[in-house]
Amino acid sequence: AKVKVAVNGYGTIGKRVADAVALQDDMEVIGISKTKPNFEAQVAALKGYDIYVPETSKEAFAKAGLKVAGTIEEMIEKADIVVDCTPGKIGVTNKALYEKAGVKAIWQGGESKDVCPISFNAEANYDQAYGADFVRVVSCNTTGLCRAIFPLDQKYGVEKVRVTIVRRAGDPGDIKTGPIDALVLDPVKLPSHHGPDVKTIMPHINITSAAIKAPTTFMHLHVLNIKLKKDCTADDVKKLFQSRPRIKLIDGGISSTAEIIEFGRDLGRSRNDMWESCVFKDSVSIDDGELYFFQAIHQESDVVPENVDAIRSMMKLEMDNLKSIEKTNKAMGIGL
Ligand code: NAD
Known part of the structure; x- marks a missing residue:
């Protein structure tokens, strides 16, 4: 079975991570979260992603005619791993949510290094994240x-x-x-x-x-x-x-x-x-x-393949970092 990935926070980084995960054959996007029914939410719906929202946003999404699959908490329950792409310093406030659901999580570089013990770069320390529950992909x-x-x-x-x-x-x-x-x-x-x-x-x-x-x-x-x-x-x-x-x-x-x-x-x-x-x-x-x-x-995109490799390492899908990098690169068209 494919690893179930949830993307919490669908902005600059989150929308790219979702698309990159969707291109891999060993993982799938089970949902993305949005707080507002804006144009990014419209595109997420067009792309076929299940959209999860805070309970308090359900009404606004209904008014905008956007289908909601459930609450963010429900999305997290369904996932094997959450990629937290909320703005810097917000991500850390979701940690208790992930711990409670017993789900693995990845934060981005806007969080302090103290959010979890492991910071990640696919070439330099893939092994350290192998099987880990919490990882921060650096900026x-x-x-x-x-x-x-x-x-x-x-x-x-x-x-x-x-x-x-x-x-x-x-x-x-x-x-x-x-x-x-x-x-x-x-x-x-x-x-x-x-x-x-x-x-x-x-x-x-x-x-x-x-x-x-x-x-x-x-x-x-x-x-x-x-x-x-x-x-x-x-x-x-x-x-x-x-x-x-x-x-x-x-x-x-x-x-x-x-x-x-x-x-x-x-x-x-x-x-x-x-x-x-x-x-x-x-x-x-x-x-x-x-x-x-x-x-x-390119600040909007260079960390995106790193998130895919972090998922592979944390979920023990591949032991060898160069093999994971090659797989990610091939699926995304990196290096062409
Ligand atoms: P962004 O503002 O473009 O996107 C964040 C998204 O999260 C928005 O859609 C926002 O509505 C949503 N959001 C806010 N609070 C939320 C909550 N509580 N629950 C769910 N969703 C929520 O931010 P970004 O640029 O994608 O940055 C995300 C992270 O990636 C930050 O840690 C940032 O430092 C890091 N990062 C950003 C860049 C960059 O250049 N943009 C590069 C590398 C790393």
């Missing part, structure tokens, strides 16, 4: 950092990572977030939280981060400088990145996040998602023995 930025740092550390040993993150201020559908004309130090006091978040996956990595919020919606951009323990050339690093399942080397004259998203559109990808970390190929350089490169991170 979009931390996921992107782990995907680059893990293989470099395995092959050459990482002595020190320094990263500056230029963050997108809001997602494309977000009409509330700014700034619209400023670069905002985020935070002013250094370092930012991103370095410590990488350490929840790879505690031994020496990393310092700084972050700036910029008025753009497409992607985050990382400026990386890494001191490696062993010597290597820029070509060695390009080859290493090329060999990884969730890194895409970007060339073809692309020098911006806007063109990467246009590339995603031209590839015909669902919602123009770029699930891979996008490393600018020609930026990969060694200077005075240190590695430099730029990578762009």
Whole structure:
């Protein structure tokens, strides 16, 4: 039987996780939750997902002509595992609900690392989540950092990572977030939280981060400088990145996040998602023995395949992380 997955919170991340789970042959979406009968709920209904709502929202859904399958509590009862995609800091308030129902749960990177003992990245620590009840898939930025740092550390040993993150201020559908004309130090006091978040996956990595919020919606951009323990050339690093399942080397004259998203559109990808970390190929350089490169991170989608792999690990569907990654990638069209 397929693993029964419920998606609690159907926004930017939740709708993508639902679609990604629906593409796998070893798991199925038994329901999604919505609080309001808005356009996203209409699309969920068109896609055939069973919609579960808070008891207090039933009337509004009925008025909007949207069929409701039951309450969120009833959805959780039916599931083997819940992927909680509610906004950051809300997810943790659902923990008691999951514990009471005896259901496994995955939180997203907007929750504090303290929501559960295991933070997750499919390449770096899949084994730690094997059979676990509660896991947090780290944020979009931390996921992107782990995907680059893990293989470099395995092959050459990482002595020190320094990263500056230029963050997108809001997602494309977000009409509330700014700034619209400023670069905002985020935070002013250094370092930012991103370095410590990488350490929840790879505690031994020496990393310092700084972050700036910029008025753009497409992607985050990382400026990386890494001191490696062993010597290597820029070509060695390009080859290493090329060999990884969730890194895409970007060339073809692309020098911006806007063109990467246009590339995603031209590839015909669902919602123009770029699930891979996008490393600018020609930026990969060694200077005075240190590695430099730029990578762009599509914040709306890079954590989505990680959630699928986390389900596989927690539900013991696959022991080998590379096999799970390959299966997820194939079903979603990642790497094409
Ligand atoms: P979102 O605001 O787009 O979606 C959240 C959804 O949850 C909304 O549809 C909202 O109505 C619903 N919701 C709110 N309270 C609820 C409740 N109590 N029960 C059920 N549903 C509820 O948020 P998002 O961007 O998808 O973020 C979700 C999580 O993923 C956060 O932890 C966030 O930090 C993390 N994350 C976001 C991004 C990103 O760039 N958007 C990237 C990586 C991780």
